[in-house]
Amino acid sequence: MNLESKIYVAGHRGLVGSALMRQLQAQGYTNLVTRTHAELDLTDQAAVREFFAAEKPEYVLLAAAKVGGIHANNTYPAEFIRQNLAIQTNVIHEAWRNDVRRLLFLGSSCIYPKDCPQPIKEEYLLTGPLEPTNRPYALAKIAGIEMCWSYNRQYGTKYMAAMPTNLYGPGDNYDLNNSHVLPALIRKMHEAKQRGDKEVVVWGTGTPKREFLYSDDMAEACIYLLEQPEAQLQPLFGDDQPPLVNVGCGEDLTIRELAELVRDVVGFEGELTFDTSKPDGTMRKLMDVSRINGLGWQRKMQLKQGIALSYQDMLCKIK
Numbered sequence: 001m002n003l004e005s006k007i008y009v010a011g012h013r014g015l016v017g018s019a020l021m022r023q024l025q026a027q028g029y030t031n032l033v034t035r036t037h038a039e040l041d042l043t044d045q046a047a048v049r050e051f052f053a054a055e056k057p058e059y060v061l062l063a064a065a066k067v068g069g070i071h072a073n074n075t076y077p078a079e080f081i082r083q084n085l086a087i088q089t090n091v092i093h094e095a096w097r098n099d100v101r102r103l104l105f106l107g108s109s110c111i112y113p114k115d116c117p118q119p120i121k122e123e124y125l126l127t128g129p130l131e132p133t134n135r136p137y138a139l140a141k142i143a144g145i146e147m148c149w150s151y152n153r154q155y156g157t158k159y160m161a162a163m164p165t166n167l168y169g170p171g172d173n174y175d176l177n178n179s180h181v182l183p184a185l186i187r188k189m190h191e192a193k194q195r196g197d198k199e200v201v202v203w204g205t206g207t208p209k210r211e212f213l214y215s216d217d218m219a220e221a222c223i224y225l226l227e228q229p230e231a232q233l234q235p236l237f238g239d240d241q242p243p244l245v246n247v248g249c250g251e252d253l254t255i256r257e258l259a260e261l262v263r264d265v266v267g268f269e270g271e272l273t274f275d276t277s278k279p280d281g282t283m284r285k286l287m288d289v290s291r292i293n294g295l296g297w298q299r300k301m302q303l304k305q306g307i308a309l310s311y312q313d314m315l316c317k318i319k
Contacts, residue, residue, distance in 0.1 A: 001029070001059055001227055008033040008057035010042060010091055011064030016106055016164075018171040019215035020061050023223055033057055043086035052094035059226060060095050060103040062088065062144075067108075068173075069180045070133050070203075070281055077136040084140035092147050096155055103159040104222055105148050107141040109211075109248070109285050110134045111163060119288035122163075122244045131282045149242040160236060162222055165248035165287045169215030169306065170313045182212060185259055186311055189266040199271045200263070203278035206256030211248050211286050214301035214309075221247045224297045232295065248287035249299040255280075265307045 001007070007024065011017040012034040024032055033055055040051055042064050066076075066083040073080055088105065095103045112120045113128030125145070130138045148159035166180065173179040174187040185202070192200045225233070225245060236243040253261075259272050 003028045004031050005029070005059055006031045006033060006055070006057045007059045007061065008055065009061045009063065010035075010087075011062070013171070014063060014065075014067070015167060015169065015171045015173070015215055016218065017061075017063040019169060019219035020063060020222060022170075023216060023219035027223065042090055043083055045086075045090050048090040048094050049097075052098045056098055057095075058101050060091065060100050061106070061222060061226075062091050062103060063106045064091070065106070067137075069184065070279055071177055073134040073137055080134075081136035081140050084137060085143060088140070088144040088147065092144070092151065092159065095159070096151055096157055101158065102226055103148070103157070104226055105144050105159065105161040106222070107144060107161055107163045108137070109163055109165050109246075109287055110138045110282075111141050111145070112285070114282050118284050119250065119286040120246070121288040122246055122291060123241070125242065125244065133279060133281055145242050145244055152237055152243060153239055158230065158233075158237060160225060160233070160243045160245060162218075162225060162245050162247050163287075164218045164221075165211040165213050165246075165285070167213055167215050167218055168310055170309070171215070172310060172313065174314045174317065181210065181255065182258065182262070182307070183310065183314070185262045186266065186307070186314055189262050189268040190311070190314065192270060193266060193268040197270055199273050200259075200268065202255065202259050202272055202274050204255060204274060204280040205276050206259065206272075206274045207254055208280045208282065209252040209254050209284045209286065210258065211250070211252040212258075212303055212306075213248050213299060214306040217249075217299045217301050218247055220300075221292060221297050224295070225292075228295060245292050246287040246289050247292055248289045250287065250289045250293075252284065252286045253303075261304060262307060265304065265311055
């Protein structure tokens with residue numbers, strides 16, 4: 001890419017997409033194309049076809065998706081599979097039809113089997129059953145990876161799939177019912193502090209381990225991948241493996257440790273109790289990031305500092 005390359009960021013208002021926009025602008029990219037959902041419904045095949053024919057982007061960052069935590073996935077499984085399949089099918093196909101140079105498809109670590117070995121290597125894809133609580137979303141994302149790989153093999157495209165670990169940061173969703181664990185804990189601790197509560201109840205046993213990556217670090221990694229010369233990325237474009245790259249920090253902690261860290265950052269002084277009647281989800285999801293580290297990328301933001309920045313972001317949102 002060069003700084004004048006025409007880059008379409010699909011889903012530019014979400015946690016992932018807004019981070020991509022910040023990083024692209026910070027690095028000096030000037031020809032960025034965006035559309036809100038009201039301007040372009042990516043599940044509408046005809047509308048997506050018309051958009052690509054008119055704009056002719058050179059590069060695509062596909063961050064648009066229907067996302068949510070355990071509660072949202074359990075409540076709206078049909079929407080999670082239908083909308084995500086439609087979005088990625090329309091965008092990837094029209095990227096090919098309009099000669100997009102490179103496309104980067106964003107997924108999630110939930111694509112990997114529930115009980116696969118740790119840390120999770122890219123080669124563990126499709127080697128075992130998925131976590132039931134987010135299976136529809138995971139299957140949609142796996143289909144997106146397969147679609148990128150299939151187009152590469154049949155049409156010679158250079159499409160990649162980046163699978164970030166659990167993300168957090170500016171632009172996150174802090175709704176207590178539909179958000180992921182870290183932003184939900186930030187909101188929960190803050191409201192408990194405001195009310196003067198003596199305890200905060202955390203879903204599950206507190207024993208599962210999770211890895212967290214600051215959204216701007218993830219965005220930097222994605223741009224880094226698009227910028228690499230083809231020779232550097234050649235192993236991703238063979239017939240023997242999908243063009244898949246894990247993006248994470250390679251470190252995890254228990255949900256209990258996370259809750260304690262959030263409590264410290266927010267300044268809540270009460271106790272933590274754990275509701276063991278609520279689901280834990282997968283017990284551990286630590287990404288093996290040796291592939292992207294081998295390409296020369298490393299994360300920068302430490303977790304405690306990132307949580308503090310996210311807390312400030314939430315305070316600005318709820319004022």
